[in-house]
Amino acid sequence: MASITTNGPDNGADRDPVSVFERHRAQMIRDRMVVNVTLGLLFVAFLAWSVWISRFTPDRLATGIPRIFEYFGTVMPALQWDVLFDARNEAGRFPAGSIGYWYNDFWKYLRLIWETILMALTATILGTGLAVVLSFLAARNCTPYPWVGAAARRFLEFCRGVPEILFALILVFAVGIGPLAGVLAITIHATGALGKLFSEVNENASMRPVDGIKAVGGSWFEQMRYGILPQVLPNFTSYALWRFEINVRASAVVGFVGAGGIGAELSHTISFYSDDRVTAVLLLVVLTVTIIDLLSERARHALIGKESLK
Amino acid sequence: MSTLTFHAISDADIAAARKRHPKAFGDPFVTTLKAASWAFIVVYLIWSLGFFEIGKLLNASDRAWALMTRMVIWQDMAGWQYANIYKGIAQTIAMAFLGTFLGTILALGLAFFAARNTMPVGVIRHGVRRLLDVFRGIDQIVWGLVFVRAVGLGPLAGVLAIFISDTGNLAKLYSEAIENIDRKQVEGVRATGADTGRIIRYGYLPQILPVFISLSLYSFESSTRSATILGLVGAGGIGMIIIERFRAGLFDQVAFVVLNVLVVIAIIDWGSGLIRKRFIGERGH
Amino acid sequence: MLEFKGLTKQFNDTVAVKPATFTIPDGQMVGVIGRSGAGKSTLLRMINRLNEPSGGQMLFQGRDVTALKGRALRQWRNECAMVFQQFNLVGRLNVLTNVMSGRLFHHGFASSMMGIFTAKERAFAIRALDRLGMAHVALQQTDTLSGGQMQRVAIARALVQEPRIMLADEPIASLDPMNAKVVMDALRAINREDGLTVMCNLHTLDTARHYCDRIIGMQDGIIVFDGTPKELTDRAAREIYGAEAEEAFSEAMTSTTLRPQPAAQPEARRVVN
Numbered sequence: 001m002a003s004i005t006t007n008g009p010d011n012g013a014d015r016d017p018v019s020v021f022e023r024h025r026a027q028m029i030r031d032r033m034v035v036n037v038t039l040g041l042l043f044v045a046f047l048a049w050s051v052w053i054s055r056f057t058p059d060r061l062a063t064g065i066p067r068i069f070e071y072f073g074t075v076m077p078a079l080q081w082d083v084l085f086d087a088r089n090e091a092g093r094f095p096a097g098s099i100g101y102w103y104n105d106f107w108k109y110l111r112l113i114w115e116t117i118l119m120a121l122t123a124t125i126l127g128t129g130l131a132v133v134l135s136f137l138a139a140r141n142c143t144p145y146p147w148v149g150a151a152a153r154r155f156l157e158f159c160r161g162v163p164e165i166l167f168a169l170i171l172v173f174a175v176g177i178g179p180l181a182g183v184l185a186i187t188i189h190a191t192g193a194l195g196k197l198f199s200e201v202n203e204n205a206s207m208r209p210v211d212g213i214k215a216v217g218g219s220w221f222e223q224m225r226y227g228i229l230p231q232v233l234p235n236f237t238s239y240a241l242w243r244f245e246i247n248v249r250a251s252a253v254v255g256f257v258g259a260g261g262i263g264a265e266l267s268h269t270i271s272f273y274s275d276d277r278v279t280a281v282l283l284l285v286v287l288t289v290t291i292i293d294l295l296s297e298r299a300r301h302a303l304i305g306k307e308s309l310k
Numbered sequence: 311m312s313t314l315t316f317h318a319i320s321d322a323d324i325a326a327a328r329k330r331h332p333k334a335f336g337d338p339f340v341t342t343l344k345a346a347s348w349a350f351i352v353v354y355l356i357w358s359l360g361f362f363e364i365g366k367l368l369n370a371s372d373r374a375w376a377l378m379t380r381m382v383i384w385q386d387m388a389g390w391q392y393a394n395i396y397k398g399i400a401q402t403i404a405m406a407f408l409g410t411f412l413g414t415i416l417a418l419g420l421a422f423f424a425a426r427n428t429m430p431v432g433v434i435r436h437g438v439r440r441l442l443d444v445f446r447g448i449d450q451i452v453w454g455l456v457f458v459r460a461v462g463l464g465p466l467a468g469v470l471a472i473f474i475s476d477t478g479n480l481a482k483l484y485s486e487a488i489e490n491i492d493r494k495q496v497e498g499v500r501a502t503g504a505d506t507g508r509i510i511r512y513g514y515l516p517q518i519l520p521v522f523i524s525l526s527l528y529s530f531e532s533s534t535r536s537a538t539i540l541g542l543v544g545a546g547g548i549g550m551i552i553i554e555r556f557r558a559g560l561f562d563q564v565a566f567v568v569l570n571v572l573v574v575i576a577i578i579d580w581g582s583g584l585i586r587k588r589f590i591g592e593r594g595h
Numbered sequence: 596m597l598e599f600k601g602l603t604k605q606f607n608d609t610v611a612v613k614p615a616t617f618t619i620p621d622g623q624m625v626g627v628i629g630r631s632g633a634g635k636s637t638l639l640r641m642i643n644r645l646n647e648p649s650g651g652q653m654l655f656q657g658r659d660v661t662a663l664k665g666r667a668l669r670q671w672r673n674e675c676a677m678v679f680q681q682f683n684l685v686g687r688l689n690v691l692t693n694v695m696s697g698r699l700f701h702h703g704f705a706s707s708m709m710g711i712f713t714a715k716e717r718a719f720a721i722r723a724l725d726r727l728g729m730a731h732v733a734l735q736q737t738d739t740l741s742g743g744q745m746q747r748v749a750i751a752r753a754l755v756q757e758p759r760i761m762l763a764d765e766p767i768a769s770l771d772p773m774n775a776k777v778v779m780d781a782l783r784a785i786n787r788e789d790g791l792t793v794m795c796n797l798h799t800l801d802t803a804r805h806y807c808d809r810i811i812g813m814q815d816g817i818i819v820f821d822g823t824p825k826e827l828t829d830r831a832a833r834e835i836y837g838a839e840a841e842e843a844f845s846e847a848m849t850s851t852t853l854r855p856q857p858a859a860q861p862e863a864r865r866v867v868n
Contacts, residue, residue: 047411053404054465054546064461068470071460122358125351161572163539165451169556174374180362212683212749215643216756217673217700222707226696230687253449256543260362267543270455278456286447314722316698316757319715327718334691334733335717 077102077276102276109265109284115179116261117288119254120247123183127190127247128240134191135198136224142202142210144220156199159192164250168259179260186250190243197239198232205231238303241296248292252285381565390563395551398567399574402547405465405540406533409472414526416477421484428488438481445478450536454545465546472533472540480529487521488514523589527582534578538571596620597642597760597792601651602661604637604816611637613816614651619809621759624786624793626807628800630836634816635796639764642794643672655759673700676753678782680765682745686738690729690748693737694720697755716755723751727781743774750781761785763795767802779806800832 051057080097087100094100103109134152136142143149167185175181210227218226255263262285269277314323328335422428423438448456453474457467496513504512541549548571555563601614612634619625627635640646642653644663653661660671676697684693695712698719706712712720724730727747732740737748746766753761763782767775783806786793797803803810804824812820812827812835820831 046407050404050408050411053401054408054469056408056466056469060461060466064466068457068460071456118358118361122355122362125355158572161575162568163535165539165542166552166568169542169553170377173556174377175366175370178363178366180364180366183362184367208679208681208683209685211645212679212685212752213696213699214645215672215677215679215683216697216752217669217671218696218707219669219704221704222696222699222702225708225710226685226688226699230685233687249449253451256451256455266452267455270452270459274459282448282452285452286444289447290443314719316715316719316755319719319722323722324714324718327721328714331721331730331733334721335714 071274074274075276075278077279103280105277105280109262109281112262112265113284113288116251116255116263117248117292119179119183119186119251119261120244123186123190123251124240124244124247126183126187127194127243128236130187130191131194131198132236134195135202136228138195138199139202141205141207142224142228152195153199156192156195159188160196161192162189164189165254165257165259168254169257172258177258177260182251182254182259182261182263185254185259186247189250190247193246194239194243198236201232201235201239202228234303238300241300241303245289245293245296249289252289377561380561382562384562384566390566395548395567395570398541398548398551399570401465402537402541402549402571403534403574403578405468405547406472406530406537409469409537410476410526410530410533412469412473413476413480413529414522416473417480417484418522420477420481421488424481424485425488427491442478442481445474446482448475450475451539451543454540455543458544463544463546468537468540468545468547471545472537475536476529476533480525483525484518484522487518487525491517520589524586527586531575531579531582535575538575596654596656598654599651600654602638602641602648602653603650604634604641604646605649610816612641615818617811617818617821619792619794621792622786622790624783624806624808625795625811626803626809627794627796627811627813628798628803628832628835629813631798633813635813636764637816638813639677639762639794639796642760642762643675643677644668645677669700673756674758675760675762676756676758678746678749678753678761678763678766680768682742682749684737684745684749684752686736688737689734690724690737690740691717691720691733693748694724694733694751694755697752700756720751720755723754724748726754727751741774743770743777746770746774746778747781750778750785754785758791760792760794763793765796765798768798775802782806800827803827 078097079099079102083095083098086095086098088094094104134156137144137148138152138156140149143152164185167188168181171181171184175184205228207227209231210223213223213227251261251263252266253263255261255265256267258264262281266281266285269281420438420442423434424442426435429435429438450471453471454467457470461467461470491514495517496509499509499513537547537549538552539549541547541551542553544550548567552564552567555567597619599615599617601616602612603610603614604612615638627638629635637646641648642660644660648661651661652659655671655674663671685696688696692710692712695716698712698716699707721730721733724733727750729744729747729751732744732748737745740748750766761782766782767778770778779802782793782795785791795803795807797807804827807824810820810822810824810827811818812831814835814837820827820835
């Protein structure tokens with residue numbers, strides 16, 4: 001011990017290594033305590049403020065929560081096993097309790113879901129095309145002029161910052177009720193989201209091939225087309241497929257503001273009926289979204305698998 | 311070998327090269343396939359745009375132009391009821407925060423039932439997972455509408471909608487984090503002779519807590535984004551103000567509100583990025 | 596004839612190439628030597644304007660190429676092909692497409708965007724590949740090739756440009772001695788058979804002495820030597836290389852002359868480079 005504490009005449013107990021360590025430890029714990037307690041208090045205060053602002057009060061909950069269960073009770077289909085698969089009777093109606101009765105409007109729903117998927121597909125193709133072009137302008141290593149890059153990045157930020165349904169609301173006013181407004185709204189938002197992702201992929205691409213194409217006298221377009229695009233294409237495809245999944249979800253709700261697809265039916269059914277029609281539409285939408293997700297995930301995995309084999 | 315200029319390449323030279331390297335001149339099958347798929351995409355686009363009546367876009371130019379000019383030219387800015395707007399934004403943030411908080415709590419519970427290594431009973435695990443699929447499969451705004459029908463207009467419906475969809479998202483991500491846990495660390499703690507409580511405290515928590523916090527922060531960010539539109543179906547927040555003023559034709563005010571929302575969201579992203587960096591480093595996600 | 600008139604390059608406050616004035620007659624094979632950071636690369640890349648000169652002039656056949664813009668600049672780049680140390684090929688495209696990309700300057704917008712190449716271009720590219728002994732890999736994906744093969748593909752790409760000048764920026768610095776020899780032989784063959792002016796940055800003395808008609812030595816952005824290989828005495832070389840002299844000499848041993856004993860040690864050092 002003495003050999004360690006030779007650096008001063010006052011070799012008191014407060015200078016030996018163990019007590020110095022303990023002192024620092026105690027100080028550290030105190031400091032961390034102060035920070036933690038402050039943060040905890042802030043968190044609680046923020047929570048209390050949130051409860052107050054959103055009027056999430058016990059009495060409202062007490063009246064609200066039973067109504068939730070009540071509501072879900074009314075929208076559940078009253079299926080009966082003995083007539084579940086029965087066909088139309090002589091009067092041309094399905095017996096109550098059968099699937100046919102529950103999905104009386106099945107073909108209408110299916111047509112709308114078809115429209116929803118087409119909307120998402122068109123918007124994905126258009127959005128991907130625009131995003132590819134804009135991503136080359138926006139990527140810092142690719143942009144022909146810095147100010148073009150900055151402008152492109154701001155534009156993409158705006159496109160992905162505003163939610164689809166808000167664009168849809170505005171476009172419905174401009175071009176009228178119907179799927180066109182939805183397609184355009186989703187295209188704009190997808191362009192923004194994909195454009196940002198694509199430009200990040202571009203920024204990670206190697207610039208050597210670009211130098212190579214530049215040196216043969218290639219124009220900016222040729223430098224991008226031959227120098228960057230082959231490097232980033234697999235990533236672009238994967239992101240575009242993933243975006244398609246999201247766009248299907250989006251195109252299922254833009255109908256809430258009149259922009260086509262199953263959304264209008266969904267909104268109308270939920271707003272005006274509280275019977276099994278609500279669950280009928282909802283279930284179809286969930287099924288569609290899940291199937292599209294699964295298929296697209298498969299495709300993406302196949303794509304990635306193929307890439308990793310190369 | 312002698313040199314040859316490009317212009318001196320004759321048909322005979324091409325034929326000779328083609329004979330020696332037939333595949334270099336393009337596989338007709340692949341070329342056709344490529345051309346066909348591009349043609350398909352183009353034809354589909356043209357057809358679908360026709361199906362969606364793209365012509366309406368041309369007829370709409372007057373309306374669209376009027377709308378745009380009215381969004382850009384701001385009039386009577388004194389009477390815009392700013393208090394109302396900022397109250398709406400505050401309500402949106404509060405809804406997102408409360409919804410994410412409640413969602414985090416429920417997800418914490420459900421995640422352990424959905425993870426393979428903490429829930430050995432397959433039936434329960436799959437049941438919980440399917441429930442979470444339903445929570446996530448239905449869009450937040452649809453949940454908003456459903457809850458508006460159930461509990462009436464106002465932020466309560468919004469909080470519930472965020473709560474449900476955040477529960478679905480978070481529980482799935484949490485359970486993946488639990489499944490990806492490093493067993494060796496847990497075994498290390500167990501080897502010291504620790505009881506179950508301590509194994510969870512020292513073996514599991516240090517691994518999953520940063521991931522959980524980071525995921526919840528992300529969730530809060532994305533909920534603030536999505537909460538802005540919940541008001542379109544009457545579920546409280548700034549969306550209600552947007553749709554009210556939009557319906558009243560006050561497009562300049564709508565533009566102003568949307569700009570404000572974008573700024574607030576940017577600030578929240580920035581702030582939560584700071585928190586993430588400060589407390590969990592970058593390893594959280 | 597390529598004339599340099601006080602060509603200079605400045606990066607912020609460091610001068611990479613101090614005003615350089617010299618002339619390269621047509622058909623000469625010029626080697627530029629010097630230690631790393633001496634400004635060789637910058638000098639070369641200023642010729643095809645991958646690096647923009649900060650001052651001075653450069654004339655090719657009496658035409659000022661420092662003032663070119665847009666299509667005229669791209670035409671100039673097409674006239675002076677470049678081969679890079681890291682080959683700068685597009686790894687995900689096949690070899691043939693990489694070679695054909697040398698003709699992109701002659702393409703219209705649509706055909707280049709759609710990637711359509713004519714049969715004539717294909718035949719020409721195959722000929723160029725054949726000349727470098729690479730026609731058998733024409734349809735292989737480029738990033739599956741070895742470094743030496745890639746450099747030969749890169750030279751083939753340069754050849755289909757039908758250039759007047761060939762610039763080579765450290766073409767053998769990432770290659771093993773065997774491939775280095777193949778590549779340097781190819782460059783000299785092009786110089787002798789096609790009468791192309793070849794300007795080549797080299798980090799090894801021996802290679803420069805063995806292949807070039809004329810050697811330019813650079814030190815800290817200044818041309819300190821300009822003469823024939825014979826005039827480049829060991830003393831002169833030591834002056835150019837300064838502290839790195841020993842390294843340059845020892846590396847020269849293994850470079851392209853293929854001495855009987857390819858020592859393992861300098862080989863290992865090259866990997867670090």
